[in-house]
Amino acid sequence: xxxxxxxxxxxxxxxxxxxxxxxxxxxxxxxxxxxxxxxxxxxxxxxxxxxxxxxxxxxxxxxxxxxxxxxxxxxxxxxxxxxxxxxxxxxxxxxxxxxxxxxxxxxxxxxxxxxxxxxxxxxxxxxxxxxxxxxxxxxxxxxxxxxxxxxxxxxxxxxxxxxxxxxxxxxxxxxxxxxxxxxxxxxxxxxxxxxxxxxxxxxxxxxx
Numbered sequence: 001x002x003x004x005x006x007x008x009x010x011x012x013x014x015x016x017x018x019x020x021x022x023x024x025x026x027x028x029x030x031x032x033x034x035x036x037x038x039x040x041x042x043x044x045x046x047x048x049x050x051x052x053x054x055x056x057x058x059x060x061x062x063x064x065x066x067x068x069x070x071x072x073x074x075x076x077x078x079x080x081x082x083x084x085x086x087x088x089x090x091x092x093x094x095x096x097x098x099x100x101x102x103x104x105x106x107x108x109x110x111x112x113x114x115x116x117x118x119x120x121x122x123x124x125x126x127x128x129x130x131x132x133x134x135x136x137x138x139x140x141x142x143x144x145x146x147x148x149x150x151x152x153x154x155x156x157x158x159x160x161x162x163x164x165x166x167x168x169x170x171x172x173x174x175x176x177x178x179x180x181x182x183x184x185x186x187x188x189x190x191x192x193x194x195x196x197x198x199x200x201x202x203x204x205x206x207x208x
Contacts, residue, residue, distance in 0.1 A: 006081045007078055022065070055107075079147075082139065092132035134163035
C-alpha cells in the first residue's frame with residue numbers, strides 16, 4: 001500500500017470518528033416531557049431550563065468541528081506516514097469520541113450545585129484533547145519528518161503555537177473550576193472563540 005493511500009485511510013477513519021462524536025452530542029438535547037407541562041407558560045419555562053444543554057452542545061460541536069478542521073489541516077501537509085503518527089492520531093480521536101460524555105455532564109449539571117465536578121471534568125477533557133493534538137503535531141516531525149516540503153513545515157510549526165497556549169489555559173481553568181465553575185467554563189468558551197479567530201488568521205496568512 002502506498003503512503004498516500006495509507007494516510008487516506010487514516011483520514012477516512014478519522015472523519016468517521018468525528019461524525020460519530022458530533023452525532024452523539026445531539027442526543028443531549030431532550031424535548032420537555034408533555035406530561036409535566038399544563039400551559040404555554042410552563043412550556044416556555046421548560047424550554048428556558050434547557051439553555052445549559054443547548055449551550056454545551058453548541059460549544060462542544062464547535063470544539064469538535066475545530067478539531068476536525070485542524071486534523072484536516074495537518075494531513076494536507078503530509079506525504080508520509082509512520083507508526084507514531086497512527087498511534088498519535090488514535091489517541092487524538094479517543095479524546096474526540098469521549099467529548100460527548102463531558103458535554104453531557106455540563107449540560108446536566110452546569111446550573112446545579114454539582115457544577116464544580118462537571119466543569120472540572122469538562123476542562124480535563126479539553127486538556128486531554130489539547131495534549132492529543134500536540135502529540136499528533138509532534139509525530140509529524142519526530143522520529144522522522146513526514147511533512148512534504150519546507151513551506152508545509154513552516155505551516156506545521158505555526159500550528160504548534162496553539163496547544164502551547166491552550167494547555168496552560170485549560171489547566172488553569174480546571175483549577176479555577178474547583179472554586180468558580182461558571183467562571184472556568186466562561187474562560188474555556190472564550191479560549192475557543194480566540195482559537196476560531198486564530199484559525200481565520202492562519203488561513204489568511206498561508207492562503208496568499
